[in-house]
Amino acid sequence: MTHTQKRILVNNIVMVLSTLSAVVGIGFLIWILGVLVVNGIDALSMTIFANEGAPPGNEDGGLKHALIGQLILVSYATLFGVPLGVLAGTYLSEYGQKAKLAETIRDVSDIMMSAPSIVIGAFVYAIVVAPTGHFSGWAGSIALTIIMLPIVLRTTDDMLQLVPSTLREAAFALGAPKYKVITQVVYRGAKAGILTGILLAVARVAGETAPLLFTSFNDNFLNTDMSQPMASLTVTMYNYATSPYEDWQKLGWAAAFILSMFILTLNILGRLFLLKKRGK
Amino acid sequence: MSNIIDKIFANTTRFIAVGILLLVAWIFTVLFEHSLESIEAFGFNFITEDKWAPNLEKFGALPAIYGSVISTFLAMVLSVPVAIGIAIFLSEIAHAKIKTPVGVSIELLAAIPSVIYGMWGLFYFVPIIRDAFGGIGISMLTAGIVLSIMILPFMAAVTRDAMNTTPDILKESAYALGGTKWDVVKDIIIPYAKAGIIGSFILALGRAIGETMAVTFVMGNVHKISTDLTEPATSIPVTLANEFAEADSGLYYSSLFELSLLLLVISFTIISIAKFYFLRRKRIGQ
Known part of the structure; x- marks a missing residue:
């Protein structure tokens, strides 16, 4: 075999292996999605949205408590996390820029984004649950806020930096003070990007389970009092799926399906915003 | 007037930004404080002792550390x-028409919450392991495999991004010299994007x-x-979650806090290492 033939042979082998690994990897992922869709749709019904949790063996158990709990937990986290994250990101991009302090905050936020979320749960347990003596919705929302903060901060920072400096200079030349330049010119220029960042951050915390296990804990009934333990889709999913009861497991799949669709929708919306911006 | 507002705005943003650093410091401090009881009771033995018996007030983290290391190693x-x-x-084989949809679906799969992968593992993968190896199917091996599938989309997406940083002109020059796709991958892309690829794996x-x-x-x-x-x-995380x-x-709690602290230090x-040694941040706009 000549050298060239050998090279072509090796090339073909590697190409086949690469394609194969892509097929295997994607195959697994399609399997998981397929299982999720089939089981999820099978378990979906109107009673799921209308009823609260029920003891096992009871046919009309629902997920209303978990859906509403999840909504409340994530809403509060968004309410706290977004303004704080956007303002901190504003500092990095508009004031700190490349100063040492700003760079340190960027590095630490980057690390926080990949840090284990269960540890945040332990931290919130120590500062909220232990002193107050019980699990609570507040504790859950605070844990989610801490996870959300670095994501919103870093995307805001990146998106604001994309705004051309000529826009800022033009506004300054008109005599606008810096806060006006930022709030009326820079924010507008980066609107789509910041919105995308927020959507992705909401999607990320909506799927968090570990930090809620011992902060908001769980509740099999509807509770809207943030000072009490609160159900979430993710923890409910975990409890139901690991239970030995078939009807609970079924509800677990329904919760998994609803949550995944919500998260995928947010991700797709976020992408569309960015695409639309680029298309302009 | 606007001068004052300007100052207030600037200082508010700075205050919150610095708050992030303080928050991280606070997390470490709180975890450390709550670990003290366990640190005083067990000292260094905490990580070398293999007995974890809450009823006897004996806590050794070695099995959890071992499990974390082995399951992560398997997954990698x-x-x-x-x-x-x-x-x-x-980056090199797929036609443009396949590249985008497959690339986007992999990124979307990386957004699926990990609890779903776990649930799939429990209902669909545990029986397979049980049939193949006996036992109950709930095992280190199952955990390693499910973990590997869970991190696959993230890993594939960042590895592709790292490979895509290779300038087209370098690849085209190699193709023009008669290089096969594999030649281009091994002699151009991998050497060029090596730091990024390794950094992605470590991340x-x-x-x-x-x-x-x-x-x-x-x-x-x-x-x-x-x-x-x-x-x-x-x-470590499985112990915490359960x-x-x-x-x-008090001692049980303290030991769990020490596990959390240990996990946070390891991840940090x-x-x-991934961030500072391999992935120098690319500034947008440069």
């Missing part, structure tokens, strides 16, 4: 080659070691060191 061994394959496929490793939900379903939370991968095991809400004594170290 399984997912790294597949991730490289997918990245090569996406994925950092995520995998702290991952809780994908493995909690399928690992079993058994504090025993076994060389048999088909035996149930535990890891026992935190149930701990009933791994992620920092």
Whole structure:
């Protein structure tokens, strides 16, 4: 075999292996999605949205408590996390820029984004649950806020930096003070990007389970009092799926399906915003 | 007037930004304070002792550390080659018409919460392992495999991004010299993007070691060191997820906080190595 033939042979082998690994990897992922869709749709019904949790063996158990709990937990986290994250990101991009302090905050936020979320749960347990003596919705929302903060901060920072400096200079030349330049010119220029960042951050915390296990804990009934333990889709999913009861497991799949669709929708919306911006 | 507002605005943003640093420092401090009881009771033995017996007030973290290391190692061994394959496929083999949809679906899959991977593992993968190896199917091996599938989309996406940083002109020059696709991958792309690719793997490793939900379903939370991968095991996050809400004594809590601190320090170290050594941040606009 000549050298060239050998090279072509090796090339073909590697190409086949690469394609194969892509097929295997994607195959697994399609399997998981397929299982999720089939089981999820099978378990979906109107009673799921209308009823609260029920003891096992009871046919009309629902997920209303978990859906509403999840909504409340994530809403509060968004309410706290977004303004704080956007303002901190504003500092990095508009004031700190490349100063040492700003760079340190960027590095630490980057690390926080990949840090284990269960540890945040332990931290919130120590500062909220232990002193107050019980699990609570507040504790859950605070844990989610801490996870959300670095994501919103870093995307805001990146998106604001994309705004051309000529826009800022033009506004300054008109005599606008810096806060006006930022709030009326820079924010507008980066609107789509910041919105995308927020959507992705909401999607990320909506799927968090570990930090809620011992902060908001769980509740099999509807509770809207943030000072009490609160159900979430993710923890409910975990409890139901690991239970030995078939009807609970079924509800677990329904919760998994609803949550995944919500998260995928947010991700797709976020992408569309960015695409639309680029298309302009 | 606007001068004052300007100052207030600037200082508010600075205050919140610095608050992030203080928050991280606070997290470390609180975890350390709550670990003190356990640190005083066990000292260094905490990480070398293999007995975890809450009823006897004896807490040794070695089985959990062992489980974290082995399950993450398994996950990496399984997912790294597949991730490289997918990245090569996406950057050099796939036609443009396939590249975008496959690339986007992999990114979307990386957004699926890990609890779903865990649930799939429990209902669909545990029986397969049970049939193939006997036992109950809940094991270190199952955890490693489910973890590898969970980190695969993230890993493939970042590896592809790293490979895509190779300038087209370098690749085209190599093709013009008669290089095969494999020649271009091994002699141009991999050398060029080496730091980025390794950094991506280490980042994925950092995520995998702290991952809780994908493995909690399928690992079993058994504090025993076994060389048999088909035996149930535990890891640091699995122990935390299973026992935190149930701990009933000061020392038990303190030991769990020490585990959390240990996990945070390990992840911080791994992620920092990836960030500072391999992935120098690329500034947007440069």
